[in-house]
Structure formats: structure tokens, C-alpha cells
Amino acid sequence: MVRRPQRGDPFWIWALHGWDVLSWALLALLILLTAVGDLPGTARYGSLALMVGLGLCYAMMRRSPDNPVLTPQRHLGLLVLALGGLAYLRDGFGVLYLVLLPQFTIVARSTRSAIVHSGLGAVAITIGGVLREGWNLDVLTTNTVSSLAVYAVSVLIAVLTPRALRLTAERTQLRADLATTQLRLAEAQKRQGAAEERERLAREIHDTLAQGFASIIVLAEAAHAGLASHPDRSAQQLRSIEQTARDNLAEARVLVGSAPQSGLASGSVARTLRRTLDRFTEDTGLTVTADLPDIDVDQPTRIALLRCTQESLANIRKHAAASTVGVVLTRHPDRAELEITDDGQGFVVAESRGFGLDGMRKRLDELGGELTVTSSVGNGTRVLAVLPTNGPV
Known part of the structure; x- marks a missing residue:
């Protein structure tokens, strides 16, 4: 059964469902005109029963698609019988085959089912019209030609609709794949950016803070060792420790973003x-x-x-x-x-x-x-x- 159209579906699917809605609106109008008209009793009540029954069956099937009693196949069978009966009861009602043509594609479970049932519909209205007008070659030829013309349209619809849906599904899948790929790419770029930033910070810390701390340790050890024997040298080393610590503090402020990127003029x-x-x-x-x-x-x-x-x-x-x-x-x-x-x-x-x-x-x-x-x-x-x-x- 063809799903209802959704955003992004091709025009063909929207047109098919629009045609279907219009067909049921026309059928409702025919029911109203038949109910208030002055047709003979048999034609009047018989056509009313067929049209109302057809509408009710379709409404029940759309409301409960998995209904085990009124399956899509049975609904199409009832549609074929109703079209044949209406063509027999009333002059000109064979046109309902054209009006209700989308039903065979929308309801059918497969392209083959749509083609077979629409073909049966063409046979039904042909036989119904011939039975109503009498068996003669001219009537049979006229009804057959018109039915075959509409049937050709039905076959075209049945073939093109699944193709349109496949193309839509493929485009939808491509869009979903593209969105997934873009999301993965964004995540990969984010991870790569984070890794590059960690590497940059590690390099900056190594080149500035780590080197400064290493220098402080070496100078502190030397100053401690020379306190007694070389006090002037130790004092100079302590000044170097102080200056290195100040430089490290300045570099730390650069790294955390609270100071300009560099002190170089x-x-x-x-x-x-x-x-x-x-x-x-x-x-x-x-x-x-x-x-x-x-x-x-x-x-x-x-x-x-x-x-x-x-x-x-x-x-x-x-x-x-x-x-x-x-x-x-x-x-x-x-x-x-x-x-x-x-x-x-x-x-x-x-x-x-x-x-x-x-x-x-x-x-x-x-x-x-x-x-x-x-x-x-x-x-x-x-x-x-x-x-x-x-x-x-």
C-alpha cells in the first residue's frame, strides 16, 4: 500500500494522492445527487448501496491496514465488483473506473497486483456496460476501446509510482547518509582539533614552563651547594631563580589566555x-x-x-x-x-x-x-x- 505523501516526495506521489482525494469527493457528490434524484428504484438504491459500501470499506481499510477481514486484496476485489455493478445499473457510470483509478495503485501491495486488479476493473465495466446496453458489436467495441485506454493509464501509474517511491527513498537515504557523514566529519574534525590543541599546549609547556622549572631546579641545587664556599655566586643564582620564576609566571598567563600571546615587540x-x-x-x-x-x-x-x-x-x-x-x-x-x-x-x-x-x-x-x-x-x-x-x- 502506497504511504501518504511526505515532504520531499516527488510531484507524482502528491498528484496521485490528490487524484485519490478528488475521486472520493466526486463519489460523495454522486451519492448525494443519487439520494436526492428521481432515478428508478433499482438503479437508485442499488447504486447507492454500491457507492456507500465502497466508501465505507475503503475508510475501514485505511483506518486498520492490518485488518485480517478487509485486506487490500479483498478491497480491490470489491472495487472491481462495484465498478461492474455501477456500469450495469446506470448509464455513464463506467467513468467511475477512471475516477477511482488511483485506488488500484494506492491500495495494492505490489505493482503486479495493481495491474491485475485494474485489468479486472476494465473487464468489469466493459461487461457491465454491455449487459446494460445489450450485446452488439458496436457497443462491445466502444466499451472495450475506452476501457483499454483507461487501463493503459492505470498500468502507467502502477509502473511509475513504485519507481518514484524508490527514487524518493534513495534520495532520503542519500540525505541521511550525507547528514551522518557530515556529523562524523564534524566529530572527527573536533577530535582532531582537540588533539592538535593538546599537542600545541604540550609543546608550549615543554618549551616554556618545563624548561623554566628545570632551570630553577639546576640553579637551586647549585646555589645550595655553594652557599658556604661561593656566597656571591649563590646570590646570583638565586636572582636567576627569581627571574626564571617570574618568566614562568608570565608564560603561564599567556597559556591560560590572561596575557598577550607574546611579550616580543x-x-x-x-x-x-x-x-x-x-x-x-x-x-x-x-x-x-x-x-x-x-x-x-x-x-x-x-x-x-x-x-x-x-x-x-x-x-x-x-x-x-x-x-x-x-x-x-x-x-x-x-x-x-x-x-x-x-x-x-x-x-x-x-x-x-x-x-x-x-x-x-x-x-x-x-x-x-x-x-x-x-x-x-x-x-x-x-x-x-x-x-x-x-x-x-
Whole structure:
């Protein structure tokens, strides 16, 4: 049985059900006209009984589609008999076959059932009309031709309606699949965004707070050990601890969003790197040589250069056992390069699994840059950070 039309259904389904509603309205009008008309008793009461019975049967079936007594097949059988009876009782009532044509498609359980029952309806009205008008070749031919024409329309409706419903179902399924895919994509993007944000925060914490706390621990241990023998040195280390703690507090405020993204002023990368190197020299006592021209780069590049410097110096302090560190900043027409070298014990780059180097690589990669680490055991380390720039030197 064809369901009632819903939003999004093709025009064909709406037209079919509109035709069905109109057919029952016309049938009700015919019942009214028959009831108040002056037809002979047999034609009057017989046609009234058939039309009213047909309407009641259809109403009962639509109200209870699973009614075991009045099934769709039985309703169609009653429709065929009613059409034949009306064609026999009244002149011109064979047109009800055309009026009630949607019934065969709407009620039938299958296309085959619709075609078979509408064919039986065509036979019924043909026989009914011939019985009423008398058996002769002209009447039979006329009734047969008109019935076949309407039957052809019925077959067309029965074939096209399931196709229209299938197309609607396919479109509905496609829309549902698209909505599901979009929802899954949105959830995946949300998860990916959350993962990327966690990774970014982890990198920022490692490059700022974690490095600062590590420096504080090293300085506190050194200050404690030298309190008796080197009080001036310990005092200087305590000042470094205080300054590092203040810097960490400022970075923490940046991370929680209560302070600007960076304290670097425009064009101040050289000055910031010198301050970082001075603090490193004070804390470690290592010899640092620096060539830091005051180049002008954008804010993300300045932050990346500073973080690469901080991470490299932290690695030198913790692992290199170096005595000399060199830092060179160079501005080319299309890129900025930062080179950091040390004369420490070096390491095997392929075996390095540290979070710091991976963090630097990812940070530079996000800006279209590149990190190159060259080292071997006993021969020191060279870190080269390259970042693209725009505009003149």
C-alpha cells in the first residue's frame, strides 16, 4: 500500500494522492445527487448501496491496514465488483473506473497486483456496460476501446509510482547518509582539533614552563651547594631563580589566555635572543659567541626563533657537556636562518627520541620552515632553523 505523501516526495506521489482525494469527493457528490434524484428504484438504491459500501470499506481499510477481514486484496476485489455493478445499473457510470483509478495503485501491495486488479476493473465495466446496453458489436467495441485506454493509464501509474517511491527513498537515504557523514566529519574534525590543541599546549609547556622549572631546579641545587664556599655566586643564582620564576609566571598567563600571546615587540628578536643568551651565560658559565643582527620578521617567526634558541640551550645545558656555544642569526631575501652550535659530546641524531627536537620540527613545519640537526658522538652539535619570510631585508 502506497504511504501518504511526505515532504520531499516527488510531484507524482502528491498528484496521485490528490487524484485519490478528488475521486472520493466526486463519489460523495454522486451519492448525494443519487439520494436526492428521481432515478428508478433499482438503479437508485442499488447504486447507492454500491457507492456507500465502497466508501465505507475503503475508510475501514485505511483506518486498520492490518485488518485480517478487509485486506487490500479483498478491497480491490470489491472495487472491481462495484465498478461492474455501477456500469450495469446506470448509464455513464463506467467513468467511475477512471475516477477511482488511483485506488488500484494506492491500495495494492505490489505493482503486479495493481495491474491485475485494474485489468479486472476494465473487464468489469466493459461487461457491465454491455449487459446494460445489450450485446452488439458496436457497443462491445466502444466499451472495450475506452476501457483499454483507461487501463493503459492505470498500468502507467502502477509502473511509475513504485519507481518514484524508490527514487524518493534513495534520495532520503542519500540525505541521511550525507547528514551522518557530515556529523562524523564534524566529530572527527573536533577530535582532531582537540588533539592538535593538546599537542600545541604540550609543546608550549615543554618549551616554556618545563624548561623554566628545570632551570630553577639546576640553579637551586647549585646555589645550595655553594652557599658556604661561593656566597656571591649563590646570590646570583638565586636572582636567576627569581627571574626564571617570574618568566614562568608570565608564560603561564599567556597559556591560560590572561596575557598577550607574546611579550616580543616588533623587530626585537635580536634583543630578546641576546637577553636569553646572557641569562644562559650567567647560569652556566659557558662561553657564548653571538652574531645577532637586528632583523625584522613577523611575530610567529620571532616566537619560533626564540623557542628554538631556548630549546637548544636547554639541551646543551642538560646533555652536551660543552664549553663553547655559538649563535648566528642571518636574514636572507626569502628566509631567516638561526644556527646554534656547541663543542660538546654530541649524539646520534637517528637515535634521538626527545620531545624537544620533535616539538621544534613541528613548530617550524607549521610556519613552512625546516629544522636540521647535525651531530655525531664527540664532535658537538649543529642546529639550523630555517623559516620563510616575506618582504625586503
